[in-house]
Amino acid sequence: MSGLEQRILMGNEAIAWGLLESGCTVITSYPGTPASEILGSLVRFRHEWDSAVHAEWSINEKVAYEVALANSYLGARSAVSMKQVGLNVAADPLMSSAYTGVKGGFLVISADDPGPHSSQTEQDSRFMAMSAKIPVFDPASPRQAKDMVGHALNLSEQFELPVMLRPTTRICHARQDVRISKPKVSKRKLEFHREPGRWAATPKFRYLLHLQLNEKLKHLASNPDLYPQLLNAGVDGDTCVVASGVALANTREVLEDLGLFERVPLYQVTVPYPLNPDFASQLLENFRRILVVEETYPVTELQFRQRDRVFGRLSGEVPDAGELDPERIEVLLREFLRLPSIRPRPQPEVKEKRPTLCAGCPHRAAFFAIKRALPKAIFPSDIGCYTLGLNLAAVDTVLCMGAGISMAAGFYHAHNRTGEETPRLAVTIGDSTFFHAGIPPLINAVIHKARFVLVILDNSTTAMTGYQPTPQTGRDVDGSPAPAISIQDMVKACGVRFVREADPYELKEFSALIREADAFSRAADGGVAVVIARHPCLMDRSGREASPRQQLRTNERCKGCRYCADHFECPALVYSEDEDRVHIDSTSCVGCGVCAEVCPTGAIEEQTEET
Amino acid sequence: MIKQQIVISGVGGQGVLFITRLLAEVALELTAPVLSSETHGMAQRGGTVISHLKVGLFYSPQIRTGQADVMLALREENVLLHGHFLRDQGLLVVNKADSHDPGAIDATGLARELGSVVSANIVLLGFALASGKLFCDVDSIRTVLARILHGQRLELSIKALELGVQAPK
Ligand code: SF4
Numbered sequence: 001m002s003g004l005e006q007r008i009l010m011g012n013e014a015i016a017w018g019l020l021e022s023g024c025t026v027i028t029s030y031p032g033t034p035a036s037e038i039l040g041s042l043v044r045f046r047h048e049w050d051s052a053v054h055a056e057w058s059i060n061e062k063v064a065y066e067v068a069l070a071n072s073y074l075g076a077r078s079a080v081s082m083k084q085v086g087l088n089v090a091a092d093p094l095m096s097s098a099y100t101g102v103k104g105g106f107l108v109i110s111a112d113d114p115g116p117h118s119s120q121t122e123q124d125s126r127f128m129a130m131s132a133k134i135p136v137f138d139p140a141s142p143r144q145a146k147d148m149v150g151h152a153l154n155l156s157e158q159f160e161l162p163v164m165l166r167p168t169t170r171i172c173h174a175r176q177d178v179r180i181s182k183p184k185v186s187k188r189k190l191e192f193h194r195e196p197g198r199w200a201a202t203p204k205f206r207y208l209l210h211l212q213l214n215e216k217l218k219h220l221a222s223n224p225d226l227y228p229q230l231l232n233a234g235v236d237g238d239t240c241v242v243a244s245g246v247a248l249a250n251t252r253e254v255l256e257d258l259g260l261f262e263r264v265p266l267y268q269v270t271v272p273y274p275l276n277p278d279f280a281s282q283l284l285e286n287f288r289r290i291l292v293v294e295e296t297y298p299v300t301e302l303q304f305r306q307r308d309r310v311f312g313r314l315s316g317e318v319p320d321a322g323e324l325d326p327e328r329i330e331v332l333l334r335e336f337l338r339l340p341s342i343r344p345r346p347q348p349e350v351k352e353k354r355p356t357l358c359a360g361c362p363h364r365a366a367f368f369a370i371k372r373a374l375p376k377a378i379f380p381s382d383i384g385c386y387t388l389g390l391n392l393a394a395v396d397t398v399l400c401m402g403a404g405i406s407m408a409a410g411f412y413h414a415h416n417r418t419g420e421e422t423p424r425l426a427v428t429i430g431d432s433t434f435f436h437a438g439i440p441p442l443i444n445a446v447i448h449k450a451r452f453v454l455v456i457l458d459n460s461t462t463a464m465t466g467y468q469p470t471p472q473t474g475r476d477v478d479g480s481p482a483p484a485i486s487i488q489d490m491v492k493a494c495g496v497r498f499v500r501e502a503d504p505y506e507l508k509e510f511s512a513l514i515r516e517a518d519a520f521s522r523a524a525d526g527g528v529a530v531v532i533a534r535h536p537c538l539m540d541r542s543g544r545e546a547s548p549r550q551q552l553r554t555n556e557r558c559k560g561c562r563y564c565a566d567h568f569e570c571p572a573l574v575y576s577e578d579e580d581r582v583h584i585d586s587t588s589c590v591g592c593g594v595c596a597e598v599c600p601t602g603a604i605e606e607q608t609e610e611t
Numbered sequence: 612m613i614k615q616q617i618v619i620s621g622v623g624g625q626g627v628l629f630i631t632r633l634l635a636e637v638a639l640e641l642t643a644p645v646l647s648s649e650t651h652g653m654a655q656r657g658g659t660v661i662s663h664l665k666v667g668l669f670y671s672p673q674i675r676t677g678q679a680d681v682m683l684a685l686r687e688e689n690v691l692l693h694g695h696f697l698r699d700q701g702l703l704v705v706n707k708a709d710s711h712d713p714g715a716i717d718a719t720g721l722a723r724e725l726g727s728v729v730s731a732n733i734v735l736l737g738f739a740l741a742s743g744k745l746f747c748d749v750d751s752i753r754t755v756l757a758r759i760l761h762g763q764r765l766e767l768s769i770k771a772l773e774l775g776v777q778a779p780k
């Protein structure tokens with residue numbers, strides 16, 4: 001590649017490239033949709049360049065934040081990326097580092113998920129930036145996301161302040177032709193300047209740091225480079241639209257399609273916080289009505305001190321929840337600009353195909369076995385592919401990473417206090433989630449004498465977000481060998497006395513083990529019982545090779561009861577209305593053979609040579 | 612200048628994203644601007660997957676109702692689900708077992724004969740290209756396939772493409 005090249009890049013890849021181009025040397029992350037591909041692609045690009053960047057999948061977002069921050073304390077450029085709810089986990093270092101500030105540029109990339117498509121909330125990371133008092137950039141395209149990485153890092157260095165980049169799902173997962181140039185090789189010398197009043201500030205100094213932070217923000221807000229830009233220069237009127245992020249891109253396109261781009265001034269806010277205070281007052285002076293279009297919460301809108309002529313999410317002109325896709329934007333623009341509204345097309349009656357665990361997924365076998373062993377239990381669970389255990393009615397609660405274990409303890413104590421019999425409890429958590437946030441609640445449950453069954457679904461990968469290694473995999477981000485931490489040892493070290501491991505494909509044995517675990521948890525000297533369900537994810541090549549492959553078929557004993565399709569719900573079990581029986585779809589069946597155990601009449605059998 | 616909006620719809624595992632990326636690379640070769648939008652995460656687990664591809668000067672990565680020039684449906688049911696994106700007189704190409712209707716092809720069946728059910732996406736694309744209504748031609752697809760795939764996968768894909776192109780209309 002010469003100096004410049006044009007490539008199709010996903011928003012996340014564009015961000016990764018931006019980090020390399022601007023000379024970041026430590027980049028960390030914890031996977032989460034829609035942010036996962038940032039670090040993943042960075043590792044690929046890094047190999048193209050053989051550059052000495054330290055990249056890691058950290059154990060969780062808080063740790064990721066702190067590892068990267070240290071590099072910036074030393075004067076080098078760094079970045080941490082995560083999804084928006086991950087920023088909740090990293091909120092502690094976020095708030096504190098706004099006070100200490102940084103030396104080398106520090107970029108916090110927090111990807112929001114309006115909709116939400118793959119998250120438990122639609123929360124707006126720009127509010128997190130506001131509450132931490134750090135500036136935030138809001139890109140409207142992959143190309144712009146890449147450019148903003150450079151601007152944000154410069155700004156971060158200039159003001160010695162962490163800076164946030166907040167892309168949304170539609171930017172992260174959009175693809176665009178992007179111009180890239182050669183990554184910069186950083187030759188900075190690392191230096192730690194001892195400054196206890198800053199890096200180890202006591203509350204008294206913290207107050208002073210707060211004053212400094214306020215001062216930095218004030219200067220930054222009036223920086224002319226960050227002033228919102230009028231995209232259609234020369235256009236005038238008494239009504240204008242202010243927008244940012246992908247909502248800006250959608251607004252622009254709809255305005256152009258309606259032939260209004262030449263008539264309605266459109267401002268892009270690139271830095272929604274801190275909003276230049278003159279911008280708000282000038283707009284109020286020049287326009288009679290101002291529409292603010294932004295995702296997902298009213299961050300820009302709120303910074304208009306006087307809002308009687310400002311319309312947006314707060315005032316109700318823009319719906320106060322949900323993604324602002326171009327369709328919705330057309331509706332609200334027509335309303336605001338008093339154009340005839342469009343007749344909404346009849347929306348299709350058909351249901352989308354709901355997501356489901358893959359055919360042959362070991363999680364399905366584990367859930368089925370747990371339900372069979374403890375049908376009346378409460379099933380707290382957690383976040384990952386296995387959340388889809390919902391389809392098997394084997395997942396009752398999903399709050400946030402790690403919460404399943406703490407909540408099981410909570411359910412137990414709530415009942416135990418009453419002196420009545422406690423309900424059966426069977427928690428599920430994935431291997432990666434266990435390392436991320438499951439260990440402290442497990443220790444907590446043990447020391448407070450909670451009793452429940454915990455099943456750790458160990459498929460040797462972080463499947464949902466694209467098969468990143470877990471601490472047990474023994475593999476680094478680029479595939480090189482790394483020390484492996486055993487889940488079993490970890491669980492024992494947490495003080496659990498019942499720890500067993502089994503393959504959920506062996507349904508009968510696995511169910512029996514769950515019952516045994518339950519008996520232990522309820523015995524006189526019982527406690528938390530842990531079963532590690534070990535079977536590699538089938539999407540992983542080694543996982544597929546390690547799994548059996550059988551040819552299955554249903555025989556005439558199938559009486560069309562649909563028990564397998566409803567309660568095991570493998571996508572390869574297809575009920576045929578005409579024949580009133582179930583068939584196995586040979587294209588999606590992976591031949592795990594688990595369903596043969598499931599059918600009560602023994603109608604699913606292995607196809608032998610003769611048959 | 613080229614300006615075309617394409618919706619590609621199917622379920623997880625059918626290769627919706629591969630077709631989207633392939634077409635985006637072709638647009639790049641033609642030096643046309645591209646924007647596309649795709650589904651990731653939870654929905655990919657066998658759920659409905661849709662991607663939007665916009666070739667030419669656009670700002671929004673998404674396509675609005677009634678604006679798509681072309682819809683490639685890898686699954687018949689998805690026509691009901693996402694057909695509303697297609698504009699009047701837009702080109703609809705659908706993969707279905709009974710391929711007598713205009714615009715329909717049994718891409719899965721043809722791909723199965725080839726010994727590679729997963730290539731149904733490319734068969735369907737070949738069929739769509741043969742209409743001459745896409746922003747690019749078969750040759751440009753071949754060129755990009757040869758760049759991004761290798762060995763057996765490339766061979767299979769080229770064969771699948773031909774099958775689609777030559778399928779009776
Ligand atoms: S295969 Fe067994 S469980 Fe499934 S519908 Fe037939 S009889 Fe019922």
Ligand code: SF4
Pocket residue numbers: 359360552570571572573584588589590591592593594595596
């Ligand atoms: S063997 Fe049964 S459970 Fe396993 S993938 Fe095939 S149909 Fe599904």
